[in-house]
Amino acid sequence: GAVVSQHPSRVICKSGTSVKIECRSLDFQATTMFWYRQFPKQSLMLMATSNEGSKATYEQGVEKDKFLINHASLTLSTLTVTSAHPEDSSFYICSAPQWDRDTNEQFFGPGTRLTVL
Amino acid sequence: GDSVTQMEGPVTLSEEAFLTINCTYTATGYPSLFWYVQYPGEGLQLLLKATKADDKGSNKGFEATYRKETTSFHLEKGSVQVSDSAVYFCALSPTFNKFYFGSGTKLNVKP
Helix, strand or coil: CCCEEEECCEEEECCCCCEEEEEEECCCCCCEEEEEEECCCCCEEEEEEEECCCCCEECCCCCCCCEEEEEEECCEEEEEECCCCHHHCEEEEEEEEEECCCCEEEEECCCEEEEEC | CCEEEECCCCEEEECCCCEEECEEEECCCCCEEEEEEECCCCCEEEEEEECCCCCEEEECCEEEECECCCCECCEEECCCCHHHCEEEEEEEECCCCCCEECCCEEEEEEC
16 A cells, blocks of 8 residues: 655654654655644544645644644645644654545554654 | 544453454444554554445454444454554544544453
């Protein structure tokens, strides 16, 4: 199947700094990518939809100025956590869909664990 | 709105035991249903899926049947192995893009 990568896999930063997480589709193009946040022992929460060539669409309750998303190309989306605080510590996962008329499948990245001190 | 409810874990089984992880959903339309598996330190991997009522998804000995009348998509495996230890997520997708996940069920299989 298709492969989605994320970088970095782990990052530790100080409170108040910004952190950028990259999501790449390695062997296919993705005009749309998705960013999720996973809290410990909880499910994935969709944060936003990243759209190539246009603004991201954020889910209700997600601060767009806090979580900046840029879909720079058909294979790259970035999530920047600005002015990070300890409550932003989480596991962030991206995904990219492949679909045709009959199928719809999401391919997930391995995740990035962010720890804010 | 659309949502998924799955049984809380952890579920602890001995090797070769029968596995059932319950999943029920709420949806206004006719969503596709999925089971994803997450191994420690890794991202989610698609385990199986079903796109319409009465479809049965299967993979690696796991099965789940899309039951519209009971709005369920329970995951089953006849004989689990230690290597099946992971967290399992039930999910639904009402449209091409939106996915709604259950809270995940951790499975521990002991030798």
